[in-house]
Amino acid sequence: xxxxxxxxxxxxxxxxxxxxxIQNKSTHKGIGDDAAVLSYxxxxxxxxxxxVEGVHFDLSYVPLKHLGYKAAVSNFSDVYAMNGxxxxxxxxxxxxxxxxxxxxxxxxxxxxxxxxxxxxxxIGGDTSSSTKGMVISITVLGEAKQTNVVYRNTAQTxxxxxxxxxxxxxYMGLQLLEREKNIFQAAPEIQPKLExxxxxxxxxxxxxxxxxxxxxxxxxxxxxxxxxxxxxxxSSEILHICNQSNKGCKLYEEKIPVAPETIRMAEELNxxxxxxxxxGGEDYELLFTISEPxxxxxxxxxxxxxxxxxxxxxxxxxxxxxxxxxVPIVAQGWNTMQQ
Amino acid sequence: xxxxxxxxxxxxxxxxxxxxxIQNKSTHKGIGDDAAVLSYxxxxxxxxxxxVEGVHFDLSYVPLKHLGYKAAVSNFSDVYAMNGxxxxxxxxxxxxxxxxxxxxxxxxxxxxxxxxxxxxxxIGGDTSSSTKGMVISITVLGEAKQTNVVYRNTAQTxxxxxxxxxxxxxYMGLQLLEREKNIFQAAPEIQPKLExxxxxxxxxxxxxxxxxxxxxxxxxxxxxxxxxxxxxxxSSEILHICNQSNKGCKLYEEKIPVAPETIRMAEELNxxxxxxxxxGGEDYELLFTISEPxxxxxxxxxxxxxxxxxxxxxxxxxxxxxxxxxVPIVAQGWNTMQQ
Numbered sequence: 001x002x003x004x005x006x007x008x009x010x011x012x013x014x015x016x017x018x019x020x021x022i023q024n025k026s027t028h029k030g031i032g033d034d035a036a037v038l039s040y041x042x043x044x045x046x047x048x049x050x051x052v053e054g055v056h057f058d059l060s061y062v063p064l065k066h067l068g069y070k071a072a073v074s075n076f077s078d079v080y081a082m083n084g085x086x087x088x089x090x091x092x093x094x095x096x097x098x099x100x101x102x103x104x105x106x107x108x109x110x111x112x113x114x115x116x117x118x119x120x121x122x123i124g125g126d127t128s129s130s131t132k133g134m135v136i137s138i139t140v141l142g143e144a145k146q147t148n149v150v151y152r153n154t155a156q157t158x159x160x161x162x163x164x165x166x167x168x169x170x171y172m173g174l175q176l177l178e179r180e181k182n183i184f185q186a187a188p189e190i191q192p193k194l195e196x197x198x199x200x201x202x203x204x205x206x207x208x209x210x211x212x213x214x215x216x217x218x219x220x221x222x223x224x225x226x227x228x229x230x231x232x233x234x235s236s237e238i239l240h241i242c243n244q245s246n247k248g249c250k251l252y253e254e255k256i257p258v259a260p261e262t263i264r265m266a267e268e269l270n271x272x273x274x275x276x277x278x279x280g281g282e283d284y285e286l287l288f289t290i291s292e293p294x295x296x297x298x299x300x301x302x303x304x305x306x307x308x309x310x311x312x313x314x315x316x317x318x319x320x321x322x323x324x325x326x327v328p329i330v331a332q333g334w335n336t337m338q339q
Numbered sequence: 340x341x342x343x344x345x346x347x348x349x350x351x352x353x354x355x356x357x358x359x360x361i362q363n364k365s366t367h368k369g370i371g372d373d374a375a376v377l378s379y380x381x382x383x384x385x386x387x388x389x390x391v392e393g394v395h396f397d398l399s400y401v402p403l404k405h406l407g408y409k410a411a412v413s414n415f416s417d418v419y420a421m422n423g424x425x426x427x428x429x430x431x432x433x434x435x436x437x438x439x440x441x442x443x444x445x446x447x448x449x450x451x452x453x454x455x456x457x458x459x460x461x462i463g464g465d466t467s468s469s470t471k472g473m474v475i476s477i478t479v480l481g482e483a484k485q486t487n488v489v490y491r492n493t494a495q496t497x498x499x500x501x502x503x504x505x506x507x508x509x510y511m512g513l514q515l516l517e518r519e520k521n522i523f524q525a526a527p528e529i530q531p532k533l534e535x536x537x538x539x540x541x542x543x544x545x546x547x548x549x550x551x552x553x554x555x556x557x558x559x560x561x562x563x564x565x566x567x568x569x570x571x572x573x574s575s576e577i578l579h580i581c582n583q584s585n586k587g588c589k590l591y592e593e594k595i596p597v598a599p600e601t602i603r604m605a606e607e608l609n610x611x612x613x614x615x616x617x618x619g620g621e622d623y624e625l626l627f628t629i630s631e632p633x634x635x636x637x638x639x640x641x642x643x644x645x646x647x648x649x650x651x652x653x654x655x656x657x658x659x660x661x662x663x664x665x666v667p668i669v670a671q672g673w674n675t676m677q678q
Contacts, residue, residue, distance in 0.1 A: 045375070132471040
């Protein structure tokens with residue numbers, strides 16, 4: 001193992017980034033100067049996220065390669081949520097002396113895999129020591145034509161509310177990992193039971209972002225009216241769209257797509273799978289509202305589900321439960337400041 | 340005092356950012372969606388820095404407002420070092436429960452002051468809890484015409500090597516603060532003696548970036564061949580320029596601009612002020628190499644000093660000491676990974 005104290009900062013950066021290839025024409029100059037230089041012809045999209053060990057991730061069960069992949073992909077997702085294409089990231093990292101070069105190499109291998117998979121270039125960053133644990137800060141840049149950018153605040157009354165994929169699986173994957181961690185801590189001789197839970201574990205540990213959906217919109221020449229990615233749970237995200245658009249909505253519990261594996265895990269833990277879908281977060285699916293004619297063009301896609309419709313603000317923001325009872329939606333997403 | 344746990348993340352962000360005004364036409368959409376949307380006509384410059392409490396700053400003597408100002412300005416400096424104009428920043432913050440709303444408000448007041456002073460817009464960020472201390476990650480975006488961008492790797496043989504302002508003062512300010520902290524820790528009844536040291540304290544606690552120099556280059560229609568900002572000390576920065584340009588250089592110790600206040604503090608602490616200038620860092624002055632004819636146009640400026648010239652790589656990278664002895668320059672800048 002190689003201690004980071006044996007390597008200078010510039011050596012470390014070149015070791016960690018040597019296998020990254022530049023894939024985009026818009027990346028004029030990447031790592032190696034005071035700033036990267038980019039050539040954009042359309043609008044520039046910028047988003048940033050910070051992940052703190054012990055708050056956002058637990059290295060006792062998250063492999064570093066997966067962490068790198070997820071950290072990158074969750075940032076790409078913010079650009080897709082604007083109907084844009086992610087093009088570049090910067091990665092800043094603070095790590096305590098507990099981490100060796102080999103650990104950071106694994107983290108960067110995950111970031112590299114995500115960059116290759118989604119056609120994104122690593123163009124800069126910063127590496128420093130921390131007094132405790134690991135902190136990762138990623139900024140993503142992306143591109144979109146001005147007329148294509150989709151905001152949160154432009155939902156229209158009578159729009160169909162759609163989600164991609166299924167919801168709640170990432171949250172149930174986390175519950176499983178936490179359960180097995182607790183069992184292991186109480187009795188280290190018992191091996192974690194993770195077999196047969198592949199789907200929810202993959203959703204938690206190695207989520208994907210929906211570039212494919214953005215590409216489908218472009219191919220079909222359609223544009224949602226409002227869009228957001230589901231990082232904090234459906235409740236929190238639909239409230240952002242409705243509040244910022246000054247609209248109400250009706251969502252139908254029976255329509256919310258939940259995978260069988262998610263339901264199975266929820267039953268095992270005596271939890272309601274709809275709670276996981278509404279408040280779990282980290283699914284990185286897209287929530288969007290779209291006109292009825294445009295919805296007709298995409299409804300054949302098995303991976304898009306209509307879950308309700310946008311109404312005037314006076315109608316409120318409600319979930320219609322299986323039994324027909326109307327329940328106001330309140331944000332219970334992960335609020336990292338309150339954890 | 341308001342505990343952060345009493346406020347939700349979105350409330351906190353709106354409280355911290357409510358007084359920021361958008362100043363640039365290129366900021367199409369700032370805070371409030373999945374990503375900010377920017378309109379650039381020229382090249383996009385991007386740089387990022389992470390600051391960790393206990394590694395990069397010590398809150399026992401750094402006021403939070405100054406910290407915010409310095410964190411922002413040091414990022415702007417990276418864009419000026421490319422001969423560009425800083426336009427936007429994102430600010431991500433992780434803080435432990437030791438910090439209250441009032442502390443973060445002070446930090447953001449410093450960031451806001453820097454943004455107003457330098458014409459930069461805050462366009463996004465992330466706020467989360469940390470398990471220990473404060474971590475600040477800032478990404479800056481700036482703009483420059485392609486033909487104006489100045490890199491580190493394009494110094495030419497016979498270029499004049501210039502620095503702006505004076506060097507070593509920020510480092511001596513830090514030494515003073517550390518001395519007074521140690522005295523205070525040993526004997527809390529003794530008040531810190533900081534009067535009469537205003538210049539070096541200001542250079543450490545509230546540095547400025549050299550937007551004025553970039554504007555002067557534009558007015559005079561001149562462009563340095565290579566440029567970098569002095570964040571890690573002159574030694575480290577001239578080595579970046581020489582190594583990346585595959586050149587050598589001769590710098591003259593007697594030419595290096597050091598303020599009288601810096602010399603006085605160094606004498607008080609029995610230190611060599613030139614060591615502070617060469618290896619201290621955090622001055623955020625610009626180091627650039629320029630053709631002799633272009634140098635003639637700027638040499639009247641009292642704030643620019645020629646300190647040597649670029650030579651072929653075979654000449655080596657040397658400092659000619661006061662006594663005429665040639666000393667090879669080696670990097671001894673702050674290497675945060677090795678602290």
